[in-house]
Amino acid sequence: MHIASRPQIKRSRIAAIVAIGTAVGLALAGCxxxxxxxxxxxAATITVWHxxxxxxxxxxxxxxxxxxxxxxxxxxxxxxxxxxxxxxSKLIAAAGTGTGPDVVVFDGYSATTLIAGGVxxxxxxxxxxxxxxxxxxxxxxxxxxxxxxxxxxxxxxxGLYYNKTILDALGLQxxxxxxxxxxxxxxALAGGYxxxxxxxxxxxxxxxxxxxxxxxEGFSYDDPQADALAAGFERVRGWVDSGFLSAQVPTWxxxxxxxxxxxxxxxxxxxxxxxxxxxxxxxxxxxxxxxxPVGNGxxxxxxxEAEGVGAFSKNPDLAWKYxxxxxYSQAGQLEALKQVGSLPxxxxxxxxxxISADPYLSQFAEAxxxxxxxxxxxxxxxxxxxxxxxANGQAWSAALGGQTxxxxxxxDFMTTLEPLLKD
Amino acid sequence: MFLAALAVFPLVQLxxxxxxxxxxxxxxxxxxxxxxxxxxxxxxxxxLTDGLLNTLVxxxxxxxxxxxxxxxxxxxxxxxxxxxxxxxxxxxxIWALPPVVNGSVWKFLLADDGLFNSMLSLFGLxxxxxxxxxxxxLISVAVVNAWAVxxxxxxxxxxxxxxxxxxxxxxxxxxxxxxxxxxxxxxLPALRPTTLVLGxxxxxxxxxxxxxxxxxxxxxxxxxxxxxxxxxxxxAFVGYDFSAGAASxxxxxxxxxxxxxxxxxxxxxxxxx
Amino acid sequence: xxxxxxxxxTPRTAHGRRRTRKSPAAIAIRIILAIVYxxxxxxxxxxxxxxxDDVIGSSTAIFFQPTLDAYRAAFTPELLAALGQxxxxxxxxxxxxxxxxxxxxxxLARVRGVLPTIGLxxxxxxxxxxxxxxxxxxxxxxxxxxxxxxxLAVILADAALMTPFAIILLRPFFRAVPPALEEAASVxxxxxxxxxxxxxxxxxRNGVATTATLVFLIVWGExxxxxxxxxxxxxxxxxxxxxxxxxxxxxxxPGLMALGVITSLPILVLFSFTxxxxxxxxxxxxxx
Numbered sequence: 001m002h003i004a005s006r007p008q009i010k011r012s013r014i015a016a017i018v019a020i021g022t023a024v025g026l027a028l029a030g031c032x033x034x035x036x037x038x039x040x041x042x043a044a045t046i047t048v049w050h051x052x053x054x055x056x057x058x059x060x061x062x063x064x065x066x067x068x069x070x071x072x073x074x075x076x077x078x079x080x081x082x083x084x085x086x087x088x089s090k091l092i093a094a095a096g097t098g099t100g101p102d103v104v105v106f107d108g109y110s111a112t113t114l115i116a117g118g119v120x121x122x123x124x125x126x127x128x129x130x131x132x133x134x135x136x137x138x139x140x141x142x143x144x145x146x147x148x149x150x151x152x153x154x155x156x157x158x159g160l161y162y163n164k165t166i167l168d169a170l171g172l173q174x175x176x177x178x179x180x181x182x183x184x185x186x187x188a189l190a191g192g193y194x195x196x197x198x199x200x201x202x203x204x205x206x207x208x209x210x211x212x213x214x215x216x217e218g219f220s221y222d223d224p225q226a227d228a229l230a231a232g233f234e235r236v237r238g239w240v241d242s243g244f245l246s247a248q249v250p251t252w253x254x255x256x257x258x259x260x261x262x263x264x265x266x267x268x269x270x271x272x273x274x275x276x277x278x279x280x281x282x283x284x285x286x287x288x289x290x291x292x293p294v295g296n297g298x299x300x301x302x303x304x305e306a307e308g309v310g311a312f313s314k315n316p317d318l319a320w321k322y323x324x325x326x327x328y329s330q331a332g333q334l335e336a337l338k339q340v341g342s343l344p345x346x347x348x349x350x351x352x353x354x355i356s357a358d359p360y361l362s363q364f365a366e367a368x369x370x371x372x373x374x375x376x377x378x379x380x381x382x383x384x385x386x387x388x389x390x391a392n393g394q395a396w397s398a399a400l401g402g403q404t405x406x407x408x409x410x411x412d413f414m415t416t417l418e419p420l421l422k423d
Numbered sequence: 424m425f426l427a428a429l430a431v432f433p434l435v436q437l438x439x440x441x442x443x444x445x446x447x448x449x450x451x452x453x454x455x456x457x458x459x460x461x462x463x464x465x466x467x468x469x470x471l472t473d474g475l476l477n478t479l480v481x482x483x484x485x486x487x488x489x490x491x492x493x494x495x496x497x498x499x500x501x502x503x504x505x506x507x508x509x510x511x512x513x514x515x516x517i518w519a520l521p522p523v524v525n526g527s528v529w530k531f532l533l534a535d536d537g538l539f540n541s542m543l544s545l546f547g548l549x550x551x552x553x554x555x556x557x558x559x560x561l562i563s564v565a566v567v568n569a570w571a572v573x574x575x576x577x578x579x580x581x582x583x584x585x586x587x588x589x590x591x592x593x594x595x596x597x598x599x600x601x602x603x604x605x606x607x608x609x610x611l612p613a614l615r616p617t618t619l620v621l622g623x624x625x626x627x628x629x630x631x632x633x634x635x636x637x638x639x640x641x642x643x644x645x646x647x648x649x650x651x652x653x654x655x656x657x658x659a660f661v662g663y664d665f666s667a668g669a670a671s672x673x674x675x676x677x678x679x680x681x682x683x684x685x686x687x688x689x690x691x692x693x694x695x696x
Numbered sequence: 697x698x699x700x701x702x703x704x705x706t707p708r709t710a711h712g713r714r715r716t717r718k719s720p721a722a723i724a725i726r727i728i729l730a731i732v733y734x735x736x737x738x739x740x741x742x743x744x745x746x747x748x749d750d751v752i753g754s755s756t757a758i759f760f761q762p763t764l765d766a767y768r769a770a771f772t773p774e775l776l777a778a779l780g781q782x783x784x785x786x787x788x789x790x791x792x793x794x795x796x797x798x799x800x801x802x803x804l805a806r807v808r809g810v811l812p813t814i815g816l817x818x819x820x821x822x823x824x825x826x827x828x829x830x831x832x833x834x835x836x837x838x839x840x841x842x843x844x845x846x847x848l849a850v851i852l853a854d855a856a857l858m859t860p861f862a863i864i865l866l867r868p869f870f871r872a873v874p875p876a877l878e879e880a881a882s883v884x885x886x887x888x889x890x891x892x893x894x895x896x897x898x899x900x901r902n903g904v905a906t907t908a909t910l911v912f913l914i915v916w917g918e919x920x921x922x923x924x925x926x927x928x929x930x931x932x933x934x935x936x937x938x939x940x941x942x943x944x945x946x947x948x949x950p951g952l953m954a955l956g957v958i959t960s961l962p963i964l965v966l967f968s969f970t971x972x973x974x975x976x977x978x979x980x981x982x983x984x
Contacts, residue, residue, distance in 0.1 A: 047927075053943035078928070084943045086923050089660050093832045093924065096451040097839025113663050117447040202643035203661070205944060248535050250555045250644035255946050262749065274945060282749050383446060386662040398645025403557040409645075426796055429837065429856040430822055433830035450832070499725035510726065512964060513733050519963035520740070521917050521938055524956035527949075528736045538735065570732065575910075582906070602719035620868060624861075627823045656828050669829065676824045683817040691813055 045076045046315065046322050049091070050105035050305075051084040056277050060339040064326040071325065075318065092117040100310040102319035105327075108152050108306040109204070109375050109389070111142040112382035115149050120308040122147040126320045132328055132346065139374055140345035142306060144382070150308030153327030154342035157372065158212065158300050159364050160293065161261060161269040161279075164286035166193050172267075174290045178216060178235070181268070181293050185244040188267035195244025197257030198236075198270040202397035205254045207389045208375070209270055210236075210396040211301050216294035221377040221388075224417060226410045233399035233406035240400060250401035272303070273364045276341040289360050291367035300367060301375035304342065337361075343368060384420040391416040437676075440669035447663040454666075461670035471674055473646060474654040478630065478675065481565045481650050485629035488569035490622060493576025498610060500577065501584045511581075514574035522571070526638030529567045530554065557647035560640055564648055568635045572628060576621055583617040584610055623686050630675050651675040744953035751949040766950035770958060774930075774937070779962075782933035784847060785922070786915045789854040793911050796855070797862035798904065802896065804863065805870035816867075819860040827857065831924050838925060849925040850933075854915045861914075862907050869903030870896070909970050913963055934959045 046068075052058055058079075065077040080101065082090055088110050094100045095118045106114060114120055127133055127141075127148040140152040160181075162174050167184070170191050175181040185195030199209040214232035219225065239245040249257075254271060261269035262278070264285045270292065279287055292300060307327045309319045326332040333344035334352060343364055344350045355361045376385045395413035398404045404412065441461055443454035465471030496514070500507045517525065532538045533553035540550040553563040587609060595609050633652035636642060642649040642657065649657075651671050659668025743751055745762040804812045834853050835844070843849040873896055881891045897904070919935035926932055929940075938959055941952040 051943060052945075053940065053948075054945050057945070080927070081929050081940060083923055083939045085660075086920075086939075089828075089831065090924050092447060092450065092663075093835035094839075094927075096832070096836055097844070099839060099844065099927075113447050117450065117663075200644075201641050202645060203641050246535060247550075247552060248555050251530065251534075251640060253641075254944060259751070278946070383448070387664070390657065390662055394643070394646050397643040398647075401555050401557065401644025401647075403645040403647055426792070426852070426856055426859060429834070429852060430859060432837065433833045434822060434825050436833045437825055437829050495725050496729055499722040499729070506726075510729060510733075512967060513737065514729070515967045516960050516964050517733050517737060519913055519917060519960045520956050521919070521935065521959070523938070523942060524740060524952065525736065527947075527952070528739050532736065532739065538739070574733075602721070616868070620864070623820065624864070627820060631824055631826060633826070652826055655826055660828060672824075672826050672829055676821060679824045680817070680821055683820040686820065687813040687817045690816060 044074050045078055046319055047078045047080055047101040048103040049080050049082055049101040051082055051087050056339045060336050063335055068322055068325055091119045095119045098312055100312040102310050102313040103322055104310055105305050105307050108304050111150055111306050115144050118311055120149045121311045121316055122149055123309055124148045135346040135348050137345045150306040152304050152306045152345050153333055154304055154336050154344055155302040156272050156274055156304040157302055157368055158270055158272055159289045159291055159367055161271055161289050163267055164288050166267050175293045177293050189243055194266040196268040197260045197266055199252050199254045200249035200397050200400040201253050202394040204389050206396045207393040208301055212292045212294045212298050216298035218297055221379050226414045230407045230410035233409050237399050237406050250397045273341050276360055289363045299373040300371045302372045303375055388420050437669050440666050441673040443666050445666040450665055461666050465670055474649055474651045477561055478650040482629040484565035485569045486625050489572040489576055489625045492573040493580045496577035497580030497584050500581055518574035522634030523638050525571055526635045530639045554640055555644055557644055561648045564635050564639050568632055579621055583614050587613045630679055740953045744950055744957055746950050766954035770954050778932055778934045778937050785850055785933055786912050789851045789915045790908055790912045792855040793858045793862045794908055797859050797866055801863045801866035802870045805867050819864055822860045827920055844925055845927040850921050853921040854918055858911045862911055865907045869900040873899050
């Protein structure tokens with residue numbers, strides 16, 4: 001059955017043309033441009049892109065919005081949620097078309113990536129004219145090539161949570177050294193409890209929680225040594241072998257292990273201050289927190305979100321004013337403290353007695369003062385930040401999962417790290 | 424035409440990216456051409472080799488279980504009763520759930536205190552490391568992925584089974600064929616063409632699937648469940664090395680291109696018949 | 697091409713009198729399927745009725761105080777708006793995909809030679825471009841066309857994503873249409889578009905309905921484009937609301953599961969409507 005092909009081609013072409021005509025008609029009929037003018041098209045609107053998903057985080061943003069709108073007649077603040085794993089790529093994609101929000105609230109450790117991607121506007125002059133600038137801790141400010149781009153309104157960090165009910169039942173005190181921690185975990189295990197929960201996922205969350213234990217053994221990015229790294233991996237892998245730590249740890253992000261801790265059968269948890277409000281409302285046991293027992297050399301990363309002005313804001317001055325009055329102000333930082341338990345970066349806010357009088361926040365504040373380290377480390381060339389962090393997370397996960405020996409994981413990571421540390 | 428351009432444009436960009444050096448700084452500027460360097464780096468460091476091997480294991484498991492499971496379900500569900508309808512509805516419901524829901528559920532079910540290990544402990548067995556042992560994690564994720572495609576394949580296969588003329592079954596039954604013989608000599612031959620199309624679609628799906636890896640293991644433990652699509656995502660959107668990410672994706676495209684050629688050949692053959 | 701392909705055009709399932717013998721193997725498979733699909737679903741539904749604290753931990757796996765909190769929290773004005781958006785986006789994208797894929801598949805089924813083969817291979821390769829890799833190029837295109845933050849951007853992106861898939865699925869149906877049918881019509885003097893419209897299309901309506909259903913279902917669940925091309929979340933469809941439940945600061949499991957159930961329910965309704973069509977029409981390749 002052979003049919004000459006020409007007429008058929010013609011036939012389908014006609015059909016195609018008709019079809020495309022229909023398609024365009026349908027498309028136009030179906031889609032009136034959506035309302036709510038996105039990126040700063042409206043002079044009196046400030047668009048804030050963020051990835052806050054917890055109720056208390058959104059309550060904080062709503063409060064900022066209400067305060068700023070009340071103080072500035074005719075101004076509207078629009079808080080726009082973007083899922084965390086989409087925010088950076090959406091910002092970078094938007095920058096390519098010359099668009100973007102007025103204010104960006106982003107993961108502090110992505111700052112250099114976003115600056116390289118042209119997402120943030122330099123605010124050097126505004127910063128030097130800002131009264132509160134001197135109050136904000138220097139480490140919380142992102143400066144690239146002499147230009148200021150963003151600052152963190154608060155920091156988040158890690159501490160060692162303990163289940164006081166369990167510790168009391170076993171007659172234990174919160175540990176101050178890693179040896180004490182291991183003894184306590186052994187006692188807890190013998191008493192029918194689990195030892196500790198922490199994150200072991202091969203990504204930034206795992207790397208964030210690995211750092212204290214690696215630095216405790218003397219590892220640093222200034223002078224990275226495979227032996228120190230291996231010792232850190234070895235120690236925590238040992239907890240898996242001894243049964244202190246679940247073998248599932250390579251699948252744990254920062255949330256699941258904390259939920260396990262909240263069940264009340266685990267003595268300790270390495271986790272962040274952002275979990276405090278969940279504990280306060282839902283814990284069915286007594287709890288406490290101390291700095292991670294990582295000795296003098298041990299360091300904890302200072303995480304949290306940074307805030308800056310979008311490079312394509314139509315109203316950068318108003319956007320800056322919003323930041324000055326909210327994330328960067330004393331009142332704004334205390335609001336974040338109250339709502340979320342975030343630790344302020346302003347000295348006049350962190351001196352607030354609501355921190356020193358709080359048995360939990362004061363511990364985190366102490367940890368920041370004695371152990372805090374910039375995240376990611378400043379010696380890493382900024383364009384390699386993510387590559388180093390990911391490789392670190394993978395080595396951590398591989399060592400904890402027993403995929404490779406601690407020594408092998410350390411050597412693998414060193415091989416990846418060396419070229420990345422050279423600019 | 425616009426749609427065609429829209430569909431092809433990303434492919435062209437992907438190829439260009441894979442041959443250039445593009446980081447976040449120059450994504451929106453010039454893309455310096457560097458030839459095959461991204462591929463050479465990927466293979467010499469072993470990242471691409473491991474990713475490719477993981478992907479092949481993953482694809483084989485998803486395809487085999489997906490197709491066999493689909494056929495089995497289709498044959499078992501070829502009636503039109505209420506139970507059949509309910510079971511199919513259940514499967515479609517599951518298929519329509521997003522991977523983040525399905526993947527999370529399986530992550531919970533396969534955890535140490537999850538349902539499967541709780542059942543094992545009832546029999547006095549110790550926990551099975553479904554997701555955190557490098558030997559089993561990839562297989563577990565692949566099987567869950569196969570589980571997620573079976574409903575689609577079952578629906579398509581089932582329709583093909585229903586299309587077998589009644590007379591053929593009647594004739595077979597008159598000849599005294601057992602259900603097993605019926606399956607081998609009546610149903611299976613009728614499914615051959617469907618299997619070809621579904622095989623291609625399932626393989627392509629398996630080659631590009633990264634959601635379940637993302638939700639269940641994040642590529643871990645270590646890099647043992649890092650498949651090419653996950654690797655590509657991670658390089659491009661976590662590490663912001665867009666050209667390395669593109670190169671990883673292109674490796675998968677090339678493998679599929681070979682498969683597409685096989686498919687195209689069989690299409691040509693079918694036409695000359 | 698043998699004449700047996702004609703049977704595809706007239707599916708013969710509706711008699712209801714089909715003789716299916718249930719072998720032990722078939723019963724075993726049914727039981728396995730039921731277990732393997734009921735358990736996760738049960739887990740999803742149970743979780744959606746749990747309090748946040750009861751999600752993790754074996755003591756509350758089955759016995760817990762059920763609560764409607766997650767559903768109560770999910771039923772907001774945004775949910776209705778998102779449902780509307782999902783309907784608009786999924787319906788329009790499906791219409792566009794069909795409008796393009798039907799003639800294209802028809803053409804690819806009718807034209808012979810090397811060209812359609814290359815075309816088919818290209819379609820398969822196009823499927824391989826990771827969706828994440830399409831976001832940035834599309835963003836540039838839509839930014840240039842000033843389409844960002846409109847439904848049209850998401851619809852066009854979804855259509856571009858699904859059209860190759862639809863063509864591959866549709867093509868065998870058109871190949872099953874005997875060319876003799878068209879020849880007869882053209883001898884009668886019918887014009888080519890009329891032939892296509894009134895003779896070919898009715899014969900392949902099952903295939904079209906099937907493909908349409910599948911495309912609709914997939915677009916319904918697509919969220920990456922929605923999250924990226926809408927600059928304001930007020931326009932998000934259901935699938936994008938769902939993506940909102942996950943973050944490194946904590947995942948609201950009951951909320952996620954409840955939204956999953958809510959998102960998937962319309963699909964179940966659609967499926968029960970098209971159940972008959974699907975069971976007759978999903979014969980992609982029962983065709984040579």
